[in-house]
Amino acid sequence: MKKIVLLMLGLALSLMACASPQSANEAGSLRKIKLPMGYIPNIQYAPFYVAVDKGYFAEEGIEIEFVYSFETDGMKLTGAGEIPFTVASGEQVLLARSQGLPVVYTFAWYQQFPISVIAAPELNINEPADLRGKKIGLPGLFGANYIGLEALLFAGGVDPSEVMMDAIGFNQVEAYASGNSDIVVGYAANEPIVLTAQGFALTEMRVADYVQLTANGIVTNEETIANEPELVRGMARALARGMEDAIANPEEAYEITGKFVENLADQDKDVQMQVLKVSSEFWMGERLGFSEPQAWENMNDLLFKMGLIPELVDLSKAFTNEFVP
Numbered sequence: 001m002k003k004i005v006l007l008m009l010g011l012a013l014s015l016m017a018c019a020s021p022q023s024a025n026e027a028g029s030l031r032k033i034k035l036p037m038g039y040i041p042n043i044q045y046a047p048f049y050v051a052v053d054k055g056y057f058a059e060e061g062i063e064i065e066f067v068y069s070f071e072t073d074g075m076k077l078t079g080a081g082e083i084p085f086t087v088a089s090g091e092q093v094l095l096a097r098s099q100g101l102p103v104v105y106t107f108a109w110y111q112q113f114p115i116s117v118i119a120a121p122e123l124n125i126n127e128p129a130d131l132r133g134k135k136i137g138l139p140g141l142f143g144a145n146y147i148g149l150e151a152l153l154f155a156g157g158v159d160p161s162e163v164m165m166d167a168i169g170f171n172q173v174e175a176y177a178s179g180n181s182d183i184v185v186g187y188a189a190n191e192p193i194v195l196t197a198q199g200f201a202l203t204e205m206r207v208a209d210y211v212q213l214t215a216n217g218i219v220t221n222e223e224t225i226a227n228e229p230e231l232v233r234g235m236a237r238a239l240a241r242g243m244e245d246a247i248a249n250p251e252e253a254y255e256i257t258g259k260f261v262e263n264l265a266d267q268d269k270d271v272q273m274q275v276l277k278v279s280s281e282f283w284m285g286e287r288l289g290f291s292e293p294q295a296w297e298n299m300n301d302l303l304f305k306m307g308l309i310p311e312l313v314d315l316s317k318a319f320t321n322e323f324v325p
Contacts, residue, residue: 036077118191149185154302173186189282
């Protein structure tokens with residue numbers, strides 16, 4: 001009998017050691033976290049929605065509240081220590097660190113930079129060098145669209161002064177469809193898909209086919225890493241599980257997303273499924289969440305050449321793969 005009691009005690013201790021932060025929390029309460037997303041509710045956020053809906057964040061002791069705001073707003077709050085996490089792209093991390101904000105990129109949601117240049121077929125834009133002398137519509141001289149375009153120009157040996165960048169706002173689809181812009185810059189999982197579905201012919205040139213850059217991921221700050229490493233690790237584990245499920249079962253991910261995106265049912269499902277499919281192509285890698293050092297070096301060099309940072313950022317402090325499951 002004594003041996004049985006000891007065996008059961010050992011089993012209980014083993015289970016406790018494997019327990020998630022939530023189950024180990026005596027009060028059973030969840031850590032409520034506001035997470036800035038940088039965009040409006042969208043099927044591209046399916047991994048986050050799946051991880052919430054299937055309880056993956058809850059198993060890590062985390063309750064997520066999605067906040068849809070500008071990327072820069074989330075970076076400022078995270079850098080100031082007012083919130084522990086935000087979703088942002090690699091260039092925002094380097095820009096923030098160059099301004100003294102102690103932000104750290106801890107999980108690569110996107111393995112490839114998701115920006116494309118879309119052009120009318122008759123222009124024969126087949127490689128970056130073909131952009132020389134052209135007028136290109138983009139939201140403005142900021143953000144991932146701008147960074148991606150500049151990266152393509154550098155890859156093709158085109159000086160930015162050799163093209164005309166036309167700030168058209170976030171109206172790439174309308175501008176192209178109306179003929180006001182024959183070349184626009186947008187997200188590979190958005191504008192090209194929408195325009196094709198509307199019957200417009202186009203050619204697409206993806207930034208990721210020419211240069212490796214760090215894209216969107218989870219960003220925290222040095223204080224959270226130092227004081228709450230398990231919280232950082234839990235965020236990574238939950239999102240990785242959400243990504244795995246969304247990639248493996250896109251139909252399920254679509255249905256779950258409908259709970260978080262109010263007007264999803266009013267949109268063309270085939271188009272939305274294609275957006276999800278293309279998005280997942282950018283998420284996939286040998287190790288979900290892993291941040292490629294070369295992509296960071298390329299981004300660092302690009303921002304410096306563009307004059308957006310006064311000097312190269314210390315990358316050893318800008319990102320880490322320590323928390324990637």
